[in-house]
Amino acid sequence: MSGAVENSGRELTIRVLKFDPNSAVSKPHFKEYKLKEAHSMTIFIVLNMIREQYDSDLSFDFVCRAGICGSCGMMINGRPRLACRTLTKDFPDGIITLMPLPAFKLIKDLSVDTGNWFNGMSKRVESWIHAQEKSEEHMSQIEERVEPKVAQEVFELDRCIECGCCIASCGTKLMREDFVGAAGLNRVVRFMLDPHDERSDEDYYELVGDDNGVFGCMSLLACHDVCPKNLPLQSKIAYLRRKMANVK
């Protein structure tokens, strides 16, 4: 990113929105912390330093620290990002504001409940292979050969880490509580492309052929811009829209 400042040892100002919705006395407020920037410092490292040195009560989520688990999504200067993959040097003025992802239930401070939302979405789009039971004489067909190109396409969409960044950036999701979001639309296309799944376009239409599905999408593509795994959300949402529009 242009304007990045590498290892300057400068002072960072970190503003964190703190709030505990389960406390009768807690009110949303920003708390400010000052700390010295280190080489290759990520927001994840910043948060751990704050928790160790200034505020043991600060809540945020992480598991892998490597952009794999999807736990550490948060609003960083107004944009949904992964804390463990965001470098402080990319903020030239050294002022960084952290807020929880909107659109998910707030647990506390920067910690939100993405798990239940993704669980509900997975059930809603029936996120599993739908295939007829094979009889014993057809056992050899259970693992039919899949063209490498097709397998690669499915794998590409399976890279979603359920971080919630696309959901937090989505204007439709803010207006429609039940909108399935880019992650949900991506999941549907993943199964459409998978030759193991025998569902028809009509079956998928039942799941996402309405305004809480693909027809609610405004195609402004914030989801595509913020996805930390660079999933091809733009082309896959367009593909799904074309498919569903052709269902009579």
Ligand code: SF4
């Ligand atoms: S393109 Fe559709 S799914 Fe993506 S952010 Fe916009 S409304 Fe949401």
Ligand code: SF4
């Ligand atoms: S599609 Fe991208 S932004 Fe959305 S949940 Fe999956 S990895 Fe995160």
Ligand code: FES
């Ligand atoms: S901690 Fe796992 S993606 Fe950031």
